[in-house]
Amino acid sequence: MRHLLSTADLTREQAVRILDVAEDMADVATREVKKLPTLRGRTVVNLFFEDSTRTRISFEAAAKRLSADVINFSAKGSSVSKGESLKDTAQTLAAIGADGVVIRHSASGAPAVLAANAWIDAPVVNAGDGTHEHPTQALLDAFTIRRRLHGAGARGRSLDGVRVVIVGDILHSRVARSNVWLLATLGAEVRLVAPATLLPLGVRDWPVEVDLHLDDALTTNPDVVMMLRIQGERMRDAFFPSAREYAREYGLDEERLGRLRADTMVMHPGPMNRGLEISAAAADSARSVVLDQVANGVSIRMAVLYLLLSGAEEGIA
Template identity: 50%
Template structure:
């Protein structure tokens, strides 16, 4: 005799893949990817982050916007920096924060992702900050959470890392202002990089003059130019006259996959040195999403040099994450009012 039990109906997919990021009244509910946000929302997030910058400078670094809300950091892939800045952002908004490192708990016991999710949902969570090593994981979770829950993508596979891209464009905007005359070069392992994909979308959403990617063919995904970038294989050519250089982290296991011969050759051809940086505009800034491999993709003298804004990126990251959390939760406050 079969046992019958009723499962919740799974919603069929909408025709617009990113419409899921907004609620029925067009308010931001989830942040899964930069795609579909459009310049209005990206600008609104950056403007809100600008307001939160002053909070960070105060002696009491707290505002009560998310008081009584619970934010759950759901990390299926280890991370220190991203998790910490999300945690700080939530705390500065007065939310309660729960950190769950799933790779070491349920997943190894064979509990499905959906079961893990339902259990945490039952603890009355209001927001999930999710990192997962599979592309589409945040989107999957957003499709299955209860209507009141918001999902923020803190990195899914090679797909997207939208808050990182937002903090990058936030940093660029604070220094450079207008995006339309800018040339931005993204250098290194584009193939495996969710950061690069989100940066490209964010830069193009803000109408950046030219977005370049610089990498050997093995580290570029197929048809990358269709994302709206100009492709360079020669770093010296690609850095010429750029206003912003974004270096990407190179994972050491790429050598074993046959994508690169050695770290030494990669550094010689694609590592950022003072000599190569001199080809960019004199006021060019150097960025890196961290953690940087010094001597692999970036020379220490550049990482610590006057043009580097790597540490500013980190502090800006808190304000940007506060902005995204506040905007996603705003609809709840409006509904309760």
């Protein structure tokens, strides 16, 4: 595989391989010199057509730890705001000599378009496209779960039998989609929780169970509870009556937190709306692995950049 566009493309072996390489990358962060010379002389372009702080910084840190040169491109203040097309932008990057492109775009499928065309001959990493996918987020979530469960013995293992509950705006969430495909591939049992207005039409065909009420899902003894961000703009579109009602029905408040096992992980892809989908008590509790997720994001992105950019062919085998 030359590009990372969707977690649905990954076989179980490939997914485990990425997680294993990320384990080796994580070790680098504990050393005196937190840098590897592996991608010296390679240029990675962060092509961000949509605002993002943590994903862009995470990819930038990952590329720099592998000694790659990083060019950050954000649509604001670029020729894109003057109407330049994706094709022209890509050809410009090719002319500059980009060896890898990390792209975030508000249109679902933009990374796939970039990968499928001959505008630029470089591996493409999807850093979030519309409501489609955000594969590195799902990989870092799986990595975080595996590490918390198995510690130093995590290498080579899948997530067979791990019960994961994903709560929130499934309809618009690329994080949820990428997680569903990846977690199913790795053998986890996924349960989605959302009001009916925030479930996609085809969800019955997904490899998941679906609950309309969070309290029902919490009775299934989950190992992981992943809270999704409620995006402010969705409020105006009346997918649910009010923020307060959403928080009451679907928020992980202190009382619900108390019903979880002591070792159940609480995850959130960030940025968190404290008091809406997740209470401060849950976000700051010992069950929360939110900061682990951020730290592990760098390791996962190093692994993906290494696998796609370092070799002469094939990328993720």
